[in-house]
Amino acid sequence: MNNKKIILSTKNLTKYFHEPVKFKALDSVSFEVYAGEFLTLVGKSGSGKSTLLYCLSTMDTTYEGELFIDNQKVTNQKTDELAQLRGTSIGFVFQFHYLLPEFSCLKNVMIPALKLGKYSHEEIEAKAYQKLALLGLQDQALKPASKLSGGQQQRVSIARALINDPKIIMGDEPTGNLDSKNTEIVFNIFRELSQDLGQTIIAVTHDNDFAKASDRTIELADGQIISHRKVYE
Amino acid sequence: MKAPVNVEIALTHIFTRKKQMLIAALGVTIGIALYIFSNSLMKGFTKYSRNEMFKTMPHIKVFKEDEISKPLLASANSQSLTVIRNPRMTTLSKSLVNPYALIKTIQQEKYVRNVTAQVNIDFFYSNGKTQLKGMGSGVNILEADAMFSIQSTLLAGSLQDLAHNQNAIVIGKGIAEKMNVGIDDNITVTSSRGVVKNMKIVGIFSTGNKSTDEQKAYLHTTAAQQLAKESANYATDIYVSVHNPDSSLVYAAKLQQIMPYKVEDWQTTNADILATDKIRMIMNNVVALAMMMVAAFGIYNILNMTISQKLNDIAILKAVGFSGKDIIKIFVTEALIMGVVGTLIGLGIGAILIEILSRVYIGKPIGYFPIYYNLNTFLVGGSFGLLVSLGAGYLPARKAASVDPVEIFRK
Ligand SMILES: Nc1ncnc2c1ncn2[C@@H]1O[C@H](COP(=O)(O)OP(=O)(O)OP(=O)(O)O)[C@@H](O)[C@H]1O
Numbered sequence A: 001m002n003n004k005k006i007i008l009s010t011k012n013l014t015k016y017f018h019e020p021v022k023f024k025a026l027d028s029v030s031f032e033v034y035a036g037e038f039l040t041l042v043g044k045s046g047s048g049k050s051t052l053l054y055c056l057s058t059m060d061t062t063y064e065g066e067l068f069i070d071n072q073k074v075t076n077q078k079t080d081e082l083a084q085l086r087g088t089s090i091g092f093v094f095q096f097h098y099l100l101p102e103f104s105c106l107k108n109v110m111i112p113a114l115k116l117g118k119y120s121h122e123e124i125e126a127k128a129y130q131k132l133a134l135l136g137l138q139d140q141a142l143k144p145a146s147k148l149s150g151g152q153q154q155r156v157s158i159a160r161a162l163i164n165d166p167k168i169i170m171g172d173e174p175t176g177n178l179d180s181k182n183t184e185i186v187f188n189i190f191r192e193l194s195q196d197l198g199q200t201i202i203a204v205t206h207d208n209d210f211a212k213a214s215d216r217t218i219e220l221a222d223g224q225i226i227s228h229r230k231v232y233e
Numbered sequence B: 001m002k003a004p005v006n007v008e009i010a011l012t013h014i015f016t017r018k019k020q021m022l023i024a025a026l027g028v029t030i031g032i033a034l035y036i037f038s039n040s041l042m043k044g045f046t047k048y049s050r051n052e053m054f055k056t057m058p059h060i061k062v063f064k065e066d067e068i069s070k071p072l073l074a075s076a077n078s079q080s081l082t083v084i085r086n087p088r089m090t091t092l093s094k095s096l097v098n099p100y101a102l103i104k105t106i107q108q109e110k111y112v113r114n115v116t117a118q119v120n121i122d123f124f125y126s127n128g129k130t131q132l133k134g135m136g137s138g139v140n141i142l143e144a145d146a147m148f149s150i151q152s153t154l155l156a157g158s159l160q161d162l163a164h165n166q167n168a169i170v171i172g173k174g175i176a177e178k179m180n181v182g183i184d185d186n187i188t189v190t191s192s193r194g195v196v197k198n199m200k201i202v203g204i205f206s207t208g209n210k211s212t213d214e215q216k217a218y219l220h221t222t223a224a225q226q227l228a229k230e231s232a233n234y235a236t237d238i239y240v241s242v243h244n245p246d247s248s249l250v251y252a253a254k255l256q257q258i259m260p261y262k263v264e265d266w267q268t269t270n271a272d273i274l275a276t277d278k279i280r281m282i283m284n285n286v287v288a289l290a291m292m293m294v295a296a297f298g299i300y301n302i303l304n305m306t307i308s309q310k311l312n313d314i315a316i317l318k319a320v321g322f323s324g325k326d327i328i329k330i331f332v333t334e335a336l337i338m339g340v341v342g343t344l345i346g347l348g349i350g351a352i353l354i355e356i357l358s359r360v361y362i363g364k365p366i367g368y369f370p371i372y373y374n375l376n377t378f379l380v381g382g383s384f385g386l387l388v389s390l391g392a393g394y395l396p397a398r399k400a401a402s403v404d405p406v407e408i409f410r411k
């Protein structure tokens, strides 16, 4: 991969928790992520993977150091600007499936796009169907989100993360609740998104095969990066 | 056109909690219906008692005020003395000079509806041995009727007879009962100036006010002037009615500038009644306000509950690009929907209650139940309901907007 464009980078990202005692969860984490890269974060439980991802996601703003997304300094931006940035540029898949239980799967997928307001309602609906189909869920579209199995809900939340065609898709154990067949489906989708559409994937995982098959893996231990395993170069 | 996504989310929250939200909305309903209903009752009562008052009292009165001699004559220069005297009433006659010319002047003012001269005198009624103290108003009965609608208080007889007959008299019901006289009977009137007149009763009225009905009589102007031993150019008061009685104070001030005599409006004369009205209105509004506060608490409560149940949803919405302002909009919209529903039902119930009560017939002299409402009452009630819902929604909504999604996701 030549001519690599940096899409996200951190400089000395340090994060403390103050309750119940002062605790350094991230310690001077600096790294760069390239556009179209499929990056995985691994490490033992409690090593700071989720904490790091929340900082990258712009939802956690109480850290020291700097975060850049798409060449823009994100650190210290106003919360409303960050919300806008999340809407346009970042898609999330959470460790536990987080859907709005009172809405249909289709609506759940549509909501971020309706908020963004870039397309008409009809266009958004068509797009949402397309994303659900991508994850093999077209039959479940009109069911209430609460009536789906855990694995199905997880896939709906992946479809939702894709709806605005974000530059970066972040996942905290996005395949944590999926069987091996569905894990493979999700992996292949991530692979396609990064390779064909140039979208960047940053995923926390405990699944070694999943990590090995990604472009690069960053390993954390006690809030520090202990290795960058690069597949390419 | 589809509703904006914020509204869509708000509506979904409401439809999944129909019952609780409806109960909260009904709080607003009760507050508003109560406000409109009691406000209209109050206004109806005030209007009724005003009308009763205006049956005998003019909006504006022009009369000669009692003059008091100046207690102090200031010295003209340092050499002369200051004279102090005992102040005393120096009014010799209550007569207005050239009242009919003054009436013409007053009639030119465009806010004036009717003007009439009054020859007011004190006298005694007598019939055989019975004697009764009374008050006579010498009037042009047609003008006076236009002002006080005397015709509507008439129990028997006719006002026309008084217009044509200088010896006719229209008396209150109480006088007729006490003196045991009726239509076409004669009654003797003796004025304080010692003039005695034998008069024929052509009408009997009842104003509903006991002391008026036991004292008052209407006479022909000329008869009253004769009883007062005065000329045909004599009058004691000029009564003025205006198109808008509530502005009497202003009109009286204007009239005062062109009148050589004291001009007094009914609001000044009845300052005490107006003050009582005001206090009653304030009390009424305080009760309605307290009701609305309870309603507001209902909305506040249900929203607070919804928000604490929906922390997850709020965190997700924030994660996918909803700003704090969007979250506020969602929950304020919910409060407003409850407010609008509650307010509309409240306005409807208020209107129905008013409609029902205004059809209740109480009987003479009141007639139908006095209840009065105007658009303003409904507008004030409605906007107040919405405003309160807005406030009750904003506080919990702001709390929702400050939810930290990371904290929720970590749990
Ligand atoms: N809100 C918090 N307050 C205090 N300490 C916290 C908080 N959240 C996380 N920590 C601590 O920070 C460290 C990193 O936590 P984090 O959730 O990032 O781990 P992780 O690598 O995602 O683990 P896992 O694989 O189990 O999800 C842990 O030691 C944890 O106890």
Ligand SMILES: [Mg+2]
Pocket (backbone or CB within 6 Å): A049, A050, A051, A095, A172
């Ligand atoms: Mg974690």
